[in-house]
Amino acid sequence: MKNEQATQRIFAAMDAFAIEIPSWGFANTGTRFGKFVQEAAATNIEEKFADAAEVNRLTGATPTLALHVLWDLPEGLASVPAIQALVKKTGVRAGSINPNLFQDQEYKFGSICNPSAEVRAKATAHMIDSVEIGKALGSAEVSLWVSDGSNYPGSQSMRRRIGWMQETLQKTHAALAPGQTLLVEYKPFEPAFYHTDIADWGMALELARNAGPQAKVLVDTGHHYQGTNIEQIVAWLLQLNALGGFHFNDRKYADDDLTLGSIDPYQVFRIFHEIHFQQHLTGSKTTPAFMIDQSHNLKGKMEAMVQTVVTAQELYAKAALVDQDKLAELQDSCKLVEAEELFRSAFWSDVRPALAEWRTARGLAADPMAALRTEGYVEKITEERRAKNAGSVSSYA
Secondary structure, X not given: OOHHXXXXXXXXXXXXXXXXXXXXXXXOOEOOOOEOOOOOOEOOHHHHHHHHHHHHHHHXXXXXXXXXXXXXXXXXXXXXXXXXXXXXXXXXXXXXEEOOOOOOXXXXXXXXXXXXXXXXXXXXXXXXXXXXXXXXXXXXXXEXXXXXXXXXXXXXXXXXXXXXXXXXXXXXXXXXXXXXXXXXXXXXXXXXXXXXXXXXXXXXXXXXXXXXXXEEEEEEOOOOOXXXXXXXXXXXXXXXXXXXXXXXXXXXXXXXXXXXXXXXXXXXXXXXXXXXXXXXXXXXXOOOEEEEOOOOOOOOHHHHHHHHHHHHHHHHHHHHOOOHHHHHHHHHOOOHHHHHHXXXXXXXXXXXXXXXXXXXXXXXXXXXXXXXXXXXXXXXXXXXXXXXXXXXXXXXX
16 A cells, blocks of 8 residues: 555544543552552542543543543532533543442442342432433443342342343433433453353343343453454444444453553454444444543553553554455455455554654644653642542552
């Protein structure tokens, strides 16, 4: 592919690319064993929005901020005006609304799958409240992750819990506004280890279908067994018009929540290729919701977020360079090595000069990470937040 043609493809891909960042990615987080406090971490929702605005200013690709109802809207609908004021102040829109179905003491034996009808009713009401929050904020997605499951065979009825899930998701779907999407996420294990109520994409797909046409599947790249062909799952969900969005992160062993592309960037490239192939088939630049969901326990919060967004841009740009027509021709001729080499050559392309050119043309910093390091934002927030973070608890909870 000629350099000029490649640059044009990259520019077009970047102009259409956006990826949502999570509010919790800016706050102090930890592991099961402890929380490692950072002096520059955000201590409240105002600081989270400020950090998100800085990432968007540097990268030009993060116009929305995912919000967690318990952590970011502790008073539910009553917290909406404060969020609306921050949207107006920072220019960052409210992104996906994430209900909390895993922290309250009542959820010890499950939330929407709890044997107690009273607890299930509480969880369902919270889901509907989350939909209403999304309506008030103009959020396009309500993103559902259910931690429900069991640790011991015979201790819970898997069959009855399916029905309880279906009932809650149907009620939640009925509350959606036109244009809102209910994203159903899956995970094979953790915190439950014998069975998880939504363990794989097939279960999530069936629950979404049962709930209604505005429910779609969310793929978290960390929520699979070792060696799973995630891009094949993506291909199937695209074929079935059932892919609603992603939670991007990386992993070495399980749900490690490492920064995107830090372990297996080729996998992310392969996933993005399926998105570009879908666009090639349909002629539409529309994509599922791209969202980041990862934990920055050791890396600096701002540095890790900018690094992640830039990596996502690079991998999406690489995938845009695949010549779909030529690839199909080679595939149909069963020219295996030629097809693979065409595919791999796009992955090995150095797109960074073209991305720097795109950023400069769009009035952005040519190197977002260098700009973050030299413009003083991290030093400023470190000074402002040091004392508040010094008093932060060291336990995970």
